[in-house]
Amino acid sequence: MKNVSWYFHQNLKPQGPLTFEEIRQRIHRGEIGPQSLVSNTADDRWMPAKDWGVFEDALFPALQGQELQKNLEEKCWVLLVPSPEGKGILQEGPFSLMELKQGIQQGQISVQQFIWKSGLSGWCKIQDRPEFDRELVESIL
Structure with a gap:
């Protein structure tokens, strides 16, 4: 994946190119969510970021700490x-x-x-x- 350029959709417009590490950083900061469409130059498909299989769930803020909140009032x-x-x-x-x-x-x-x-x-x-x-x-x- 080193020489592969990555792209993501933002406001219905493709953004990029980004390196694998740059797209990981954007995911980690919450700029790219698990359902955000992502593509790369090695595979022309646009898929949700979480479906690529190369980004672990723990990387996405939306998927971190998935244990449900026990105290609704906290x-x-x-x-x-x-x-x-x-x-x-x-x-x-x-x-x-x-x-x-x-x-x-x-x-x-x-x-x-x-x-x-x-x-x-x-x-x-x-x-x-x-x-x-x-x-x-x-x-x-």
Whole structure:
């Protein structure tokens, strides 16, 4: 994989070329999620990053610490939100898992927004985290 160039989709546009190590770093930081489409020059297919088999699950912030949160009230999640002036992004929180789920159900929080908690290597979309029920996410999308 040393001489292979990698690409990923961002806002429906291919980004790259990147080395294998550069794409791994972007995955580790949460810039490329497990469902993000990725391709390389050795194989013209576009597939979700997690399906390539060369990126371990622990590399993806969205898949790290998959044990489900036992305490729904523990305030450990931070959420990225647009600033009121629309000129940037702010961090809000901490929130509990229950608060985030209620915000999603009430339409105040989008499953496309990014979250983080201690122990994750980077930010990831709410929809990619196992703590958020598939049914809840799919009903919103």
